[in-house]
Each structure stands twice: as C-alpha cells, then as structure tokens.
Amino acid sequence: MTSLILAVAMLLSLSAAAFAQEPVVINMFISQPEYADAVRELIDAYKAVAPDVTINYETTQSDYPTLLKTKINAGETPDIFSTTSGKEIGVYLDYSYNFADQPAAAAMQDSVKSVMKSGDEVHGFALKSNFFGIVYNKAIFEKVGITEFPATLEEMKAACETLSAAGYQPFSTGFAEWWVYKHVFQHFLNAASDDPETLVGKFIAGEAKFKDYPVLYDNFFQFLDLAVQYGDAKPLETDLASEEAAIGTGKAAMILGQGAWVEADIANIDPEFRLGFNGYPISENAADCKVISGSDQALRIFKDSKVLQSTLDFVNWWYTSEYGRNWFSDVAGVIPPLKDVKAPDMEVIKQGNELSAAKGAGAVSVSYSTDSFHQAFGEILQAYVGKTITRDEACSQIEQKWVELEGSK
Amino acid sequence: MRKQHASALQRTAVRETVLFTLPAVILVTLMIYVPFLLSGFYSLTEWNGISKAPVFIGLENFRRIFSGDPGFIKALVFTAKYAFFFIIFSNVLALALSVALNQKFALANTLRGMFFLPYIMSMTIVGFIWKFIFSQGFDKLSELTGWGVWTYSWLGDSGLAFWSVVAVGVWQSLGFYIVLYIAGLQAIPPDVLQASQIDGANGSQRFFRVTLPLLGPSITTCVFMSLTNSLKVFDIILALTKGGPGGATYSATLEIYREAFQNNNYGLGSAKAIVFFVMVLILTQFVLRLFQRREVEL
Numbered sequence: 001m002t003s004l005i006l007a008v009a010m011l012l013s014l015s016a017a018a019f020a021q022e023p024v025v026i027n028m029f030i031s032q033p034e035y036a037d038a039v040r041e042l043i044d045a046y047k048a049v050a051p052d053v054t055i056n057y058e059t060t061q062s063d064y065p066t067l068l069k070t071k072i073n074a075g076e077t078p079d080i081f082s083t084t085s086g087k088e089i090g091v092y093l094d095y096s097y098n099f100a101d102q103p104a105a106a107a108m109q110d111s112v113k114s115v116m117k118s119g120d121e122v123h124g125f126a127l128k129s130n131f132f133g134i135v136y137n138k139a140i141f142e143k144v145g146i147t148e149f150p151a152t153l154e155e156m157k158a159a160c161e162t163l164s165a166a167g168y169q170p171f172s173t174g175f176a177e178w179w180v181y182k183h184v185f186q187h188f189l190n191a192a193s194d195d196p197e198t199l200v201g202k203f204i205a206g207e208a209k210f211k212d213y214p215v216l217y218d219n220f221f222q223f224l225d226l227a228v229q230y231g232d233a234k235p236l237e238t239d240l241a242s243e244e245a246a247i248g249t250g251k252a253a254m255i256l257g258q259g260a261w262v263e264a265d266i267a268n269i270d271p272e273f274r275l276g277f278n279g280y281p282i283s284e285n286a287a288d289c290k291v292i293s294g295s296d297q298a299l300r301i302f303k304d305s306k307v308l309q310s311t312l313d314f315v316n317w318w319y320t321s322e323y324g325r326n327w328f329s330d331v332a333g334v335i336p337p338l339k340d341v342k343a344p345d346m347e348v349i350k351q352g353n354e355l356s357a358a359k360g361a362g363a364v365s366v367s368y369s370t371d372s373f374h375q376a377f378g379e380i381l382q383a384y385v386g387k388t389i390t391r392d393e394a395c396s397q398i399e400q401k402w403v404e405l406e407g408s409k
Numbered sequence: 410m411r412k413q414h415a416s417a418l419q420r421t422a423v424r425e426t427v428l429f430t431l432p433a434v435i436l437v438t439l440m441i442y443v444p445f446l447l448s449g450f451y452s453l454t455e456w457n458g459i460s461k462a463p464v465f466i467g468l469e470n471f472r473r474i475f476s477g478d479p480g481f482i483k484a485l486v487f488t489a490k491y492a493f494f495f496i497i498f499s500n501v502l503a504l505a506l507s508v509a510l511n512q513k514f515a516l517a518n519t520l521r522g523m524f525f526l527p528y529i530m531s532m533t534i535v536g537f538i539w540k541f542i543f544s545q546g547f548d549k550l551s552e553l554t555g556w557g558v559w560t561y562s563w564l565g566d567s568g569l570a571f572w573s574v575v576a577v578g579v580w581q582s583l584g585f586y587i588v589l590y591i592a593g594l595q596a597i598p599p600d601v602l603q604a605s606q607i608d609g610a611n612g613s614q615r616f617f618r619v620t621l622p623l624l625g626p627s628i629t630t631c632v633f634m635s636l637t638n639s640l641k642v643f644d645i646i647l648a649l650t651k652g653g654p655g656g657a658t659y660s661a662t663l664e665i666y667r668e669a670f671q672n673n674n675y676g677l678g679s680a681k682a683i684v685f686f687v688m689v690l691i692l693t694q695f696v697l698r699l700f701q702r703r704e705v706e707l
Contacts, residue, residue: 065670065671066670069458069459069670072459073458091457091459091673092459094459094460094461095459176565176653176654233560233562234544234562234565235565236562236564236565236566236653236654236655237543237544237562237564237565237654242544370673372671372672372673375671376671376672379652379653379655379656380655380656381655382653382654382655382656383567383654383655383656383657384655385655386565386566386567386654386655386657388567388655388657389655405672405673
C-alpha cells in the first residue's frame with residue numbers, strides 16, 4: 001500500500017516538473033579573470049532583465065585551453081567560451097555559432113569584427129578592444145629631461161643611458177611570461193610588411209625566413225638585447241606582477257609587452273602615477289613607432305548549445321542595451337568593442353587614440369598565429385634571453401615551429 | 410561430508426575474495442586501465458583535441474618519435490638527470506635524518522611531524538612558497554649577508570633552475586622516505602645491535618655492517634618509490650618553472666603534457682606517453698630485481 005502511494009506521488013511530482021517553467025541555465029566559462037567582478041555585475045544586471053535565466057559564470061587563466069578541451073570532449077562545452085581572435089577562430093570553428101545576422105554583430109566595431117570572422121561568418125565577440133604598446137612613467141621621463149618619447153632605436157638607446165645614469169631602471173621586461181614576446185614582436189611584424197597576415201602565412205608555409213626581413217632579424221633582436229641590457233637583474237624571473245610593481249613603485253621607467261590592461265593595477269599601487277603610452281621603437285624611422293589596437297581575445301557561442309536562443313538574447317542584450325553598452329567603460333573599465341560608445345577616461349585609451357589619429361595604429365598581428373605557436377615562440381626567446389641559444393638558432397627554431405605547429409592543421 | 414564442507418568453505422572464501430576486491434578492481438580498471446587503452450588508441454591517430462574526429466594514421470607518431478624528436482630526447486635526458494640526483498639526495502638525506510630522529514630525545518616526535526609537513530602540502534602552495542623564497546627571500550638574505558650565492562637567478566638561469574627543482578622536489582618528499590626508513594629502523598631487533606656492541610663494534614661499524622643490511626627491504630622500497638616518483642615528476646616543475654626558463658626544465662611527463670595540450674597534438678602526446686611508459690616499466694623492473702637480490706634475510 002505505502003509503495004503504491006509512493007509510486008503515485010513520484011509520478012505526480014515528475015509530471016509536475018515536466019510541465020513547470022524550465023529555468024534556463026547558461027554556462028559561461030571564459031578566461032579573463034581580471035574582469036571577474038565586472039562580469040558578475042553584468043550578470044546581476046541581466047538577472048533583473050531576464051529572471052528565468054541563470055548564468056553559471058566560471059573563469060580561470062592558467063591552463064584555460066586544456067580545461068576547455070577537456071570540457072568539450074566530455075560533452076560539456078560551455079555555451080560561451082574564450083579563444084584568441086584571428087587564427088583560433090578557425091581552430092574552434094566546429095563548435096562556434098555564426099551570429100552574423102544578430103544585432104550584436106551589427107553593433108561591433110569593424111576593426112574588431114574583422115578578426116572575428118571566418119569568411120563572411122562572424123564567430124566571435126569581444127570583451128574589450130585593446131591597446132598594445134610601451135607603458136612608461138611620465139614623471140621619471142620629465143625628471144631626467146626626456147621630453148619626447150624615443151621613437152627610434154638610437155633615441156631609445158640614448159634614453160636608456162640617461163635613465164640608467166640617473167639611477168632608474170629603464171625597463172622592466174616581464175620576460176618570465178611567454179606572452180610578453182608575442183606582444184612585442186607584433187609591432188616589428190607590422191613594420192616588416194604592409195600585409196603582416198600574408199607574411200605570417202608565408203612563415204607558416206615555410207617560405208619566409210627571418211634573414212629576409214632585417215626588421216625581424218636585426219631590429220627585433222637588437223631591441224631584445226637592449227631590453228635585457230637595461231632591464232631587470234633577473235629577466236627570466238620577472239613576471240607581470242613584478243613588472244607592475246617595478247613601474248608602480250617608481251623603480252622602472254618603462255614596461256614591455258603590456259597595454260591597456262595594466263593601467264588599473266598600476267593605479268592601485270600608485271594613485272598619483274602619471275602614465276605615458278606609446279609604440280615600440282622599431283627602426284630609425286620614427287613613423288614606424290605605432291601603438292596597436294584591436295581585440296586579441298574572442299568570446300564564442302557554442303553552436304549546439306541547448307539554450308542557444310537564450311544565449312543569443314544575452315549577448316545581444318550585452319551589446320545593444322543601454323546598460324550593456326555602457327558596462328564596458330563604466331564597470332569594466334575597458335575600451336568598448338562597439339560602434340559609437342564612449343571609451344573610459346583612462347590614460348592609455350586617451351593617448352592611444354591620439355597616437356592612432358596622428359600616426360595610425362597597427363593591426364593585432366598576434367592573432368595571425370595561435371597561442372600554441374606563441375607559447376613555443378616565447379620559450380625559444382626565453383632561451384635566447386637566457387643566452388643558451390644564439391640568434392640564428394632562435395630564428396631557425398621559430399621558423400621550424402611556425403611550420404610544425406601552424407601548418408596544415 | 411568433511412570434503413563437501415571443506416570445498417564449500419573454499420568456494421565461500423573464493424567468493425568473498427572476489428566480492429571484496431571487486432570494487433577496487435572496477436575503480437582501477439575505469440581509472441587506469443581504460444584510459445591506458447584509450448591512450449594506446451589515440452597514439453595511432455592525429456588529433457588536435459578539439460575537432461570532432463581523430464584521424465587514424467597508424468604508427469606514424471611512433472616513427473616520428475624514434476626518428477629523433479629533439480624535444481622528447483631533451484626531456485628524457487632531463488628526467489634521467491633529475492631521477493639520478495633525486496634518488497641519491499632523498500635517500501641519503503632521509504636515511505641520515507631518520508637515524509637522527511630515531512634517537513630518543515625530547516623533541517623527536519615534533520621534529521618528525523615538521524619534516525613530514527611538506528609532503529602533505531599541495532603543490533600550488535609549495536610552488537608559491539619556493540618562488541617567493543627564491544626571489545624575495547634570497548634578495549633579503551643577500552642584503553643581510555652579502556653572499557653572492559643569494560643573488561644568482563635560481564629560477565631564471567637554465568643551469569641553476571635544474572638544481573632548484575631538484576632541491577624543492579627532495580625537500581617536498583623527504584618526509585615520506587623518513588617515515589619509511591624510521592619504520593625500517595624500528596623493525597630491527599635491538600638484541601642484534603646489542604650483540605654487535607658487545608662484540609666490540611663501534612657506532613659506524615654498527616651502522617654499516619648491521620643496520621644498513623637489515624634495512625635492505627626498506628632501502629629497496631624507498632629506492633623503488635623514489636625512482637618511480639622522480640621519473641614521473643610533473644607538479645613540482647609545473648608549480649615552480651612551468652618548464653622554463655626557455656624550456657630548460659621539461660621533464661618527460663611535462664613534455665608529453667605540452668605536446669598533447671599546448672601543441673594541440675594529442676595523438677603524438679599519447680604516443681610519447683606510451684613510449685615513456687614502456688621505458689619506465691623496463692627500468693623499474695630491472696632496478697627492483699637488482700635490489701631484491703641483494704636483500705639480506707635475518
């Protein structure tokens with residue numbers, strides 16, 4: 001008798017559950033933990049707009065690609081996930097949704113959209129547009145009498161000597177991080193060719209060699225040598241945190257391989273910090289010294305998501321609603337990847353925009369290779385900085401890795 | 410009647426054995442054997458870990474490994490060097506410390522606990538602690554003492570990074586071997602030692618002629634364990650140097666991880682894992698036989 005009652009009760013509750021309103025759960029697993037607080041505020045704001053939708057937000061930095069692959073292969077692909085822009089759009093193409101016809105795609109800036117596309121399809125959206133260049137301490141520069149940012153290699157050498165003589169450490173290099181190298185290299189890549197994307201394509205096909213491009217073979221390595229000479233005492237032990245500490249405490253005058261994202265951290269260390277921002281000195285031609293702007297990170301939407309429409313609604317709201325559009329500047333403090341939205345009042349952005357207007361901005365050439373290559377690239381250059389391999393060995397290893405890791409996969 | 414009863418008991422005994430070990434066998438099969446077989450399958454494919462279907466390429470991956478993969482060879486050499494120094498340092502230090510800690514003095518138990526503590530720390534914590542020591546800690550020490558040794562780049566110089574990794578690896582697992590050696594020392598019957606003392610043996614003779622041979626089983630166990638643990642070293646390196654600087658501290662396991670996940674070449678990574686497994690198997694069997702033959706029975 002009791003078992004009959006139990007069985008009936010179970011059936012009733014099951015059917016009730018089936019008829020009840022299915023709460024929608026969106027799984028968001030991305031790799032930009034520095035914006036975790038801002039994203040949580042965004043999700044809270046969306047809850048007010050769509051109460052039935054719960055967004056499970058997870059983020060991590062280290063080992064993100066491995067964790068993402070594990071999730072994909074376990075059948076738990078997140079509804080929103082991160083990759084890099086450019087080449088990696090193609091790597092994860094099987095899993096991402098083409099939302100070219102959505103309002104979010106229309107709201108995106110063209111320069112951002114161009115690195116999110118595969119053919120005519122739009123496969124990624126961005127958390128932010130970025131600026132890449134040298135961040136420096138204006139106060140120190142003024143103190144030692146450098147009035148204009150050294151835009152050529154000769155001027156940079158002279159500036160380093162002046163800074164060094166005055167007791168400052170000219171550079172903090174962050175060479176322990178593998179990604180610092182790709183951020184510096186992309187500036188030289190842009191100067192080596194008018195079409196850096198095709199140039200990278202040639203390297204990947206094994207047709208190009210470093211020796212054919214003096215900007216890469218000579219200037220880039222000269223700059224690296226300069227950075228090591230006038231940089232940290234233990235270059236291969238300095239990471240991002242050490243770089244920010246060095247410049248924030250007034251020990252170092254310039255930091256390498258960084259961009260817009262460090263401004264908030266430096267302001268935390270020294271609220272009175274006067275930030276300067278400029279490109280890298282590439283050659284004796286000051287016009288080559290440009291900042292780079294664009295988006296190197298892409299957020300993707302899972303094509304076979306069970307809650308695809310709800311995810312699209314969320315992304316569209318993020319990019320088109322009043323709150324969403326202002327979130328980039330006001331809450332996250334990043335450059336909005338959208339058209340016609342004001343940027344936050346931050347020095348890197350203001351100066352970056354001024355420099356772009358005056359000299360033009362370079363393309364985000366890191367996006368022409370995947371992070372698999374860039375990690376190997378960073379390791380090879382670490383060995384060069386640590387003086388265990390020569391420049392020629394480094395170049396031939398890099399050329400080999402480009403073919404091995406990026407070719408025909 | 411008795412025969413039937415005996416065989417019924419035997420059947421029960423067998424059934425109990427099977428049933429009690431079944432959960433463990435199932436778990437081990439699922440967690441170890443099945444992934445191992447799948448690894449074997451993936452080693453015959455080319456797959457980037459992302460696309461929906463791996464491409465079958467037969468023994469191509471193995472051909473690539475055996476025709477000279479410089480990264481893998483470098484990692485194997487590193488692992489061999491690491492294993493060699495790790496086994497020596499951890500066993501000698503553990504033996505010395507366990508002899509010292511086996512004496513009866515006031516703080517013996519507290520000290521034993523302190524030496525064991527690093528072993529139960531998580532790798533992330535160990536990594537953070539030692540990164541801090543190597544950078545800020547050593548900076549402060551060099552300020553205080555002025556010695557040059559503190560100013561070297563212990564994690565940034567490729568030669569020194571090896572010794573840093575060995576040092577932290579030995580530091581971390583010392584407690585484990587101390588426990589094993591103390592247990593071995595306490596299993597030595599005291600009358601044998603007393604007899605040797607009466608026969609006129611001094612301290613070091615007692616140690617080398619009586620204690621050490623009787624510690625044979627413990628030494629075999631510890632050397633075997635330190636061999637397998639050092640060949641499989643992964644998390645210490647990941648926590649301290651991530652294989653840097655410039656790829657100088659890649660162990661075989663970390664190289665396999667890099668090949669599979671960073672280079673997006675899961676097939677080749679699995680093939681390397683299988684090759685490495687065979688190497689470790691052969692080596693450990695050889696070492697085990699060698700040491701077991703030299704054990705002394707009391």
